[in-house]
Amino acid sequence: MAHSPYQPLGGKLLTKPFMVLALLFAIGMYFIATRFAFGLGEVTNLNGGYPWGIWVVVDMIIGTAFGCGGFAMAILIYIFNKGEYHPLMRPAVLGGLFGYTLGGIAVIIDLGRYWNAYNLLLPWYMRPSSVMLEVSLCVMAYVLVLWIEFSPAFLERLGLKDAKRKLQRFMFLIIALGVLLPTMHQSSLGSMLLVMETQLSPLWFTTWLPLLFLITALAMGYAIVILEATLVTRAFGLPSEQRILSKLSPIVGWLLATFLALRLADILLRGHFPQMFEANLNALMFWIEGVLFVVPTVILLSPARRVEQAQMFLAAALLLAAGSLYRIDAYLVAYEPGNGWSYFPSVPELMVTIGVISLEIMLYLVFIKKLPVLHGIRNAQPREA
Amino acid sequence: MEAGDDTGIDFDKFSEQELDGYEGSVGGLTRRDFLKFCAGVAASLGLPLGAGMRIAEAASDKLRPPVIWLHGQECTGCTETLLRSYHPTLEALILDTISLDYHETLCVGAGKQAEAHKRKIMEEFHGKYVLVTEGGTPTKDGGIYCKVGGKPHVEHVQEAAEGAAAIIAIGSCASWGGIQSADPNPTGAKATHEVLPGKTVVNIPGCPPNPYNFLSTVLYLLTFNKPPELDQQNRPKFAYGRLIHENCERRPHFDAGRFALEFGDHGHRQGFCLYKLGCKGPETYANCPSIGFGDVGFGAWPIGTGHPCFGCTMEETGFRKPLHALAEVKTFSPPTAFPAVDAPKGEGVSPAAAAVVAGVGGLVVGAAATAMRNMKASDRGSDSSETNDA
Amino acid sequence: MNKSRRRFLKSATGAMAAAAAPLESANAIRRDNKTLPPEALGMLYDSTLCIGCRACVTACKEANDVPVEQPARLSAWNPGTWDAGEDISGKTLNTIRVYTHGSKEHKDKAENGYAFVKRHCLHCVDPSCVSVCPVSAMNKDPDTGIVTHDPDACIGCRYCVYGCPFGVPQYQFDDAFGKIAKCQFCEHLQKQGQLPACCDVCPTGASLFGVVTELQQEAERRLAARPGDMYEFPRGRLGGDRPTHEAAIPEYESHIYGVTEVGGTQIRYISGVPHEKLGLPKLPDASPSSLSEGVQHTLYKGMIAPLAVLGGLAFLAHRTTRKLQQEEEEE
Incomplete structure (x- = not known):
């Protein structure tokens, strides 16, 4: 164990913030129980026009985008051979693990006929034309891949060196899958909207949706790594990863610039330019989204700004907000089912989402404290967190 | 009269014996029954119950107004239906309530004698008598297709209308032309009001009309010296204000989609809705389902006995639309409760949900801002890394 | 390397x-786009014939065993007795809605008028719901073209609800074990040789059952006829033995809805007011899927x-x- 550069953080588990999170999670659990006892309508504001609400869009679609840290880092480290980022890999995979696992759990809560969910795995039921099928199989597979990617941490903790070595012999395949699968399903989360050609505002609907979703997912993956590294190192007084992070910035910046260029060019080419200036919610959201994307792009591409930790943090936070808003807009705001339908989440619905996110943070804290996740802790003094 | 019960009339003040022998009884009715009838008329006219007494007074007035009743192109069905009314009977009406001075069917006298009597009444009671017309008025070729005493009917009507205090057109023929006015209308048959421009003619359409709609109108005229409230086609609103469809006893079958498809089929025998057989109830204004015909109790009216309504009270329907043609359903015209095409649906934003969203948003922004402030400080070199955002 | x-x-x-x-x-x-099966079955809905009696709604509920629906805002009023669904939903597979304008005086007129419209599955030729269903719960019959749903396969992901351009499939949100509900053209009745309940019960033939190609011809005949001329409107099934009813040809809009929209549907709508006003959106010819x-x-x-x-x-x-x-x- 001493050989591993990764170490458990240690420290007290039941801190005050942890208790608050536990309470929020308990509230969420209550409403989840209500949902299973009395149906989705009892808890949510879902309706005939908006059959998907925040449980799908926030917990699943945004949640997995937040979980793209492992995916984004894997591309950088293993595909583009940038070994210097390796210290960020394991926490990134952990973030992905929770993002995806809990996204999957949220989907089970949200599924109207969850007891039939195994039908997804029965070949005679599978319909290849369905993007949903591809996404669900991919996500299931990727959750498995993430657990395997993360399993060295368990094996180290348990002292199973042999097993770890054996596993590492096949790790390259797992890593390759860990890049391929998110590429497929993160882009497919955009493809899912392609069938909504007639319901989606032309400011969002484009054949490029899969690519735009993939780019933002990658960018959000990097942003979550930056955010996580910054917050964790500061909160627990670990050595700063700022040097590595600022090297990461231009990559994210260029990704974002590509996204913005594509997005704008596409709208212009399709001739929906005037819709950007209409006085309605769609146009307003479009501009808010635009600003949220442009600011981090500018920060991350500016050599002077990106060395500053605060600026980096701001850029990462704004980028995550932008990516989240892009998803909320595309799935809920810009979606117009007609027939007079409207949707806004109910309080219990929100509490379930908050509960799931609380659980995610709680588990993250447990894992970094009890398992060898973080890099270079040996000389650090754990702080109260 | 003191109010004893909720009819406003203290019937129990009189014992049964007294009433049976009461000398003021009219038309074979005991006084009790007569008062009840008048109260009933008041109710069917939609008048306050106290008005029943005024009607009773007017109906038993010794000064009975003279009535001239003219027959045109018709089948005398309207008179026949009046003959079959029992509260009061027609003889009670014509002997005690009004003075039916001229009626081509009921007159004892005939020929020149009867015509002379009519002329006498018209002169003597000028401006006081009531004119009732029954039947259509032919107008083609000078109206020669219906003559009485060598004179076209149209001239009789116009002459008699001159000095009439009120004019009532009984039946669909007099009200809007009736069967003879249907295409191609060879005699140029017209309604009474069409040959009397400028005069108010109260129309009691129906083929035949319900006698009580006529009687109630007459009693109202006698009581208040004015016609009851009329609709745009001068029909008394109390009788023609509602669609048959609205009060039809078969209506639940319509709403449930249970229709008779042909006469004698299962649905027809089960009393299903007759709409598919061409029932015109949904476009016909009349009170038939409410009061029925023939005083034999509930269900004695065309639809009640299994025949589709043919819309006899409606100018555009009866004798004009084919019997099997489907009715236009007027009662379902908006704004009856139909969901609009784009009716707003969904729960909307609840204040609590908005507060939760704002709260979470605020918390995240606040935490991020705090973290940033601390980072800025450490970026500048000072060492205050006391954030706690995990 | x-x-x-x-x-x-x-x-x-x-x-x-x-x-x-x-x-x-x-x-x-x-x-x-996928193509229409030659013997595809469908419906011709003539809004001008519809009298708004809602017999089809009642018959549908009975035939498909779905409960009475009272929207939340009316729930306090005689609960459970008054069926007044505002749109198709998990409990209502078809419904009659109304377009109104101004004084609402004239039937089938856009100005100061009103018009009824029936809402249910259009049985698309190239249905999005079938394309998006991950577990083959939505299926299109290769012969009749009827789009059916298999609740035993369904996982309740509601992608079909989200993806349908007409918002037809509906999930039963108020049930802990809810199903997707949609019009399946009374396939179970058709198997017994009966008509779909709504067409069977329609008193005016506003909902007319038949083979899509024949219904298309019927719709074209009506549009070609001179307004005001008497016309024998069939009831129940086009070419069936039921008595027709005679009425004057109204003034139709020239468009037949459902021929090209999203690659075509098996329902045809003709109407006296523009179809968009009846909640039938203008849609491209290419199917979304x-x-x-x-x-x-x-x-x-x-x-x-x-x-x-x-x-x-x-x-x-x-x-x-x-x-x-x-x-x-x-x-």
Whole structure:
């Protein structure tokens, strides 16, 4: 164990913030129980026009985008051979693990006929034309891949060196899958909207949706790594990863610039330019989204700004907000089912989402404290967190 | 009269014996029954119950107004239906309530004698008598297709209308032309009001009309010296204000989609809705389902006995639309409760949900801002890394 | 090592660009719309004949065993007795809605008028719900073209609800074990030789059952007839033995809705007011699933591209992991 550069953080588990999170999670659990006892309508504001609400869009679609840290880092480290980022890999995979696992759990809560969910795995039921099928199989597979990617941490903790070595012999395949699968399903989360050609505002609907979703997912993956590294190192007084992070910035910046260029060019080419200036919610959201994307792009591409930790943090936070808003807009705001339908989440619905996110943070804290996740802790003094 | 019960009339003040022998009884009715009838008329006219007494007074007035009743192109069905009314009977009406001075069917006298009597009444009671017309008025070729005493009917009507205090057109023929006015209308048959421009003619359409709609109108005229409230086609609103469809006893079958498809089929025998057989109830204004015909109790009216309504009270329907043609359903015209095409649906934003969203948003922004402030400080070199955002 | 990596990255980028190129033009990547089965069954809904009696709504509820629906805002009023669904829902498979304007005086007139419209599944020729269903719960009959739903396969993901351009499939949100509810054209009754309940019960023939191609001809006949002329309107089934009813030809809008919309549907709507006013949106001729399936097919054809990419990725990852492991062990 001493050989591993990764170490458990240690420290007290039941801190005050942890208790608050536990309470929020308990509230969420209550409403989840209500949902299973009395149906989705009892808890949510879902309706005939908006059959998907925040449980799908926030917990699943945004949640997995937040979980793209492992995916984004894997591309950088293993595909583009940038070994210097390796210290960020394991926490990134952990973030992905929770993002995806809990996204999957949220989907089970949200599924109207969850007891039939195994039908997804029965070949005679599978319909290849369905993007949903591809996404669900991919996500299931990727959750498995993430657990395997993360399993060295368990094996180290348990002292199973042999097993770890054996596993590492096949790790390259797992890593390759860990890049391929998110590429497929993160882009497919955009493809899912392609069938909504007639319901989606032309400011969002484009054949490029899969690519735009993939780019933002990658960018959000990097942003979550930056955010996580910054917050964790500061909160627990670990050595700063700022040097590595600022090297990461231009990559994210260029990704974002590509996204913005594509997005704008596409709208212009399709001739929906005037819709950007209409006085309605769609146009307003479009501009808010635009600003949220442009600011981090500018920060991350500016050599002077990106060395500053605060600026980096701001850029990462704004980028995550932008990516989240892009998803909320595309799935809920810009979606117009007609027939007079409207949707806004109910309080219990929100509490379930908050509960799931609380659980995610709680588990993250447990894992970094009890398992060898973080890099270079040996000389650090754990702080109260 | 003191109010004893909720009819406003203290019937129990009189014992049964007294009433049976009461000398003021009219038309074979005991006084009790007569008062009840008048109260009933008041109710069917939609008048306050106290008005029943005024009607009773007017109906038993010794000064009975003279009535001239003219027959045109018709089948005398309207008179026949009046003959079959029992509260009061027609003889009670014509002997005690009004003075039916001229009626081509009921007159004892005939020929020149009867015509002379009519002329006498018209002169003597000028401006006081009531004119009732029954039947259509032919107008083609000078109206020669219906003559009485060598004179076209149209001239009789116009002459008699001159000095009439009120004019009532009984039946669909007099009200809007009736069967003879249907295409191609060879005699140029017209309604009474069409040959009397400028005069108010109260129309009691129906083929035949319900006698009580006529009687109630007459009693109202006698009581208040004015016609009851009329609709745009001068029909008394109390009788023609509602669609048959609205009060039809078969209506639940319509709403449930249970229709008779042909006469004698299962649905027809089960009393299903007759709409598919061409029932015109949904476009016909009349009170038939409410009061029925023939005083034999509930269900004695065309639809009640299994025949589709043919819309006899409606100018555009009866004798004009084919019997099997489907009715236009007027009662379902908006704004009856139909969901609009784009009716707003969904729960909307609840204040609590908005507060939760704002709260979470605020918390995240606040935490991020705090973290940033601390980072800025450490970026500048000072060492205050006391954030706690995990 | 570096050479091959560059070559792979290069070719991967090239492949991505190649895949992306057709994305530029949405039409190039679309697959063709699916076509109408020759014996497809459908319905002709003539809004001008509809009298708003809602017999079809009642008959539908009875035939499909769905409960009475009272919207929340009316729930306090005689609960459970008054069926007044505001739209199709988990409890209401078809409904009659109304368009009104101004004084609401004239039937089938856009100005100061009103018009009824029946709402239910249009049984698209190329249905989105079938395309998007991950577990084959939504199916289109190859002969009749009826779009049916199998609750035993359904996982309740509600993608069909989300993806349907008409918002037809509806999930039963108020049930802990809710199902997707949609009009299946009374397939169970048709198997017994009966008509779909709504067409069977319709007193005026506003909902007319028949073979789609014949219904199309009937719709064209009505539109070609002179307004005011008497016309024998069939009831129940087109070409059936039920008595027709005679009425004057109204003034129709010239468009027959459902012929081309989203690649065509098996329901035809004709009406006296523009169809958009009846909640029937203007829709493109290409089916939505022709695009999504086209894109998916381009990217995942036989899983060749993903497998090739996986191979490349595995190759690259293999080298890096080996290097990193060596470093780790040296450390």
